[in-house]
Amino acid sequence: MPDVSGTKRITDVGPHDYHDFLHPVIKNNYGKWKYHEILSPAHMVHVSEAGDKIYSVRVGSPRLVSGFFIRDLCDLADKYTGGYLRFTTRNNVEFLLDKEENIEPLMNDIKKLNLPLGGIGNVVANIVHTQGWIHCHTAASDASGVTKALMDDLYEYYIDAKLPAKVRIAFACCLNMCGAVHCSDIAVLGIHRRPPKLVPDKIINLCEIPSTIASCPTNAIRPDTYNGKPNVKLIEEACVFCGNCFTVCSGMPISDPLNDGVSIWVGGKVSNARTKPSFSKLAVPYLENDPPRWPKVVEAVKTILDAYKNGAEKGERVGEWIERIGWPKFFNITGFKFTKYHIDDFRLGEATMNYSAQVRQ
Amino acid sequence: MPSFAFNGKTIETDDEGYLQILDNWNKEIAEYLAKEEGITLTEKHWELIEWVRDYFFKFQVAPAIKSLIKEVGKLENLPDKKEANKFIYELFPEGPAKQLAKIAGLPKPTGCV
Ligand code: HEM
Ligand code: HEM
Ligand code: SF4
Ligand code: SF4
Numbered sequence: 133m134p135d136v137s138g139t140k141r142i143t144d145v146g147p148h149d150y151h152d153f154l155h156p157v158i159k160n161n162y163g164k165w166k167y168h169e170i171l172s173p174a175h176m177v178h179v180s181e182a183g184d185k186i187y188s189v190r191v192g193s194p195r196l197v198s199g200f201f202i203r204d205l206c207d208l209a210d211k212y213t214g215g216y217l218r219f220t221t222r223n224n225v226e227f228l229l230d231k232e233e234n235i236e237p238l239m240n241d242i243k244k245l246n247l248p249l250g251g252i253g254n255v256v257a258n259i260v261h262t263q264g265w266i267h268c269h270t271a272a273s274d275a276s277g278v279t280k281a282l283m284d285d286l287y288e289y290y291i292d293a294k295l296p297a298k299v300r301i302a303f304a305c306c307l308n309m310c311g312a313v314h315c316s317d318i319a320v321l322g323i324h325r326r327p328p329k330l331v332p333d334k335i336i337n338l339c340e341i342p343s344t345i346a347s348c349p350t351n352a353i354r355p356d357t358y359n360g361k362p363n364v365k366l367i368e369e370a371c372v373f374c375g376n377c378f379t380v381c382s383g384m385p386i387s388d389p390l391n392d393g394v395s396i397w398v399g400g401k402v403s404n405a406r407t408k409p410s411f412s413k414l415a416v417p418y419l420e421n422d423p424p425r426w427p428k429v430v431e432a433v434k435t436i437l438d439a440y441k442n443g444a445e446k447g448e449r450v451g452e453w454i455e456r457i458g459w460p461k462f463f464n465i466t467g468f469k470f471t472k473y474h475i476d477d478f479r480l481g482e483a484t485m486n487y488s489a490q491v492r493q
Numbered sequence: 494m495p496s497f498a499f500n501g502k503t504i505e506t507d508d509e510g511y512l513q514i515l516d517n518w519n520k521e522i523a524e525y526l527a528k529e530e531g532i533t534l535t536e537k538h539w540e541l542i543e544w545v546r547d548y549f550f551k552f553q554v555a556p557a558i559k560s561l562i563k564e565v566g567k568l569e570n571l572p573d574k575k576e577a578n579k580f581i582y583e584l585f586p587e588g589p590a591k592q593l594a595k596i597a598g599l600p601k602p603t604g605c606v
Binding site for chain 1: 513514515552553554555600601602603604
């Protein structure tokens, strides 16, 4: 570590220019790629117009990782790739190599560390997930816990490409969804089911009243007085349990061990191959939190995956498969109940000042 | 919850040192909080502290940096916004939210500065 004692920390410098970290082969062939080929679920090659080749070897990571884990990865990179590796948006690790002969020894060393090789092609890639109970104040469920339980069960689909198409699974522990659950093939989303509880004394002492009112996307928080002082009240019917208010005002806690749980969504995707990108739609409105292994969530995801695997044609994503067979049939095959919660009848959001495409604070 | 003892009373703060109860604030505590931040309060500091407190109790929200700069422009006759901004940061080097609001006993501001 460089000695920085006595120097002032410089902030607001922005991110480092990523070009400085590109592999030389990538830098030399920037924007000039001819084709790629998936060689196994764990490695692929990109070939440039000039004929240069860059290999990626992909490894799963649990996202919440230790310094030791990073050091292990860096040692491997130093040994085989000239120090080049990257983390993908789904928290996979990709080693980038230009020497084909290094692939096998690298993979052998990865196996020695007991890390999963895979994640490329028609697989269940790493589950992208959020902070959960480890870190976030809004979490309605855990993130890494559910993800671990799921991936333990879906491991065979990570190391082997035996699905009709790629299946992207996401987990977000609340509907603010740092986890892209709105556009994943299968998505698990933590949900609150009760409005926040107001603690007026805390609100007076800890919160800015106008910011608290403005934080609510449905205008459910209104000005009020309490003991003669400015405070807020809540129109409970308008609350969508988003937890935004708790982010700016700790006098409005929303976590509720009895009523919090998860919902499951299906059929989203971001790619526009074959069909347009699509949003995820609700499949299972509520499952209770049952840590540490969340068996009901694992079972529901397994049910969807099995039905998809048996029913979809080659190349069909989960959403495309459901659109082809029809939603009634999807509910039939999976045995999930279609309930009133599957019908979006919430209209209060439209009547507020928040219903606008303008950027607002 | 973190706290400190002051004149025989326990004063609760959050993890970052903002007071948890508005009524616990008084001038001596402000001096103490300032010392913790490495700041010796001068008349200039007090002008701003009193102004943000008035503002907060009127509007229940800490002023946006824009209003603060405007006020300083008036108080100090610094019509140039950059000069006014510099003036604030000279008094409160870590910024108005981190230090001015904290010393003034306000809840942690939700705004961006
Ligand atoms: C794939 C989705 C995302 C993941 C997995 C993710 C993950 C993380 C993690 C691990 C942290 C550090 C948390 C900690 O301090 O322990 C973080 C911080 C943060 N994330 Fe995200 N994030 C995601 C998406 C987003 C999005 C979409 C935004 C906003 C547009 C965002 C904004 C932030 C901010 C503001 C911080 C705090 C940064 C700081 O103060 O240092 N994140 N995120
Ligand atoms: C006028 C608007 C804003 C101002 C004046 C502002 C100012 C600041 C300042 C002074 C810091 C502290 C920097 C430091 O010393 O570490 C900061 C941090 C940060 N801001 Fe903003 N900000 C603004 C808007 C935003 C917006 C819109 C976003 C996100 C979309 C954002 C995201 C962040 C994040 C993630 C950090 C943490 C960075 C770190 O921990 O190093 N800010 N901002
Ligand atoms: S998804 Fe919600 S609860 Fe989870 S980390 Fe993001 S904001 Fe917090
Ligand atoms: S901000 Fe969200 S949780 Fe809070 S009252 Fe409004 S809708 Fe409900």
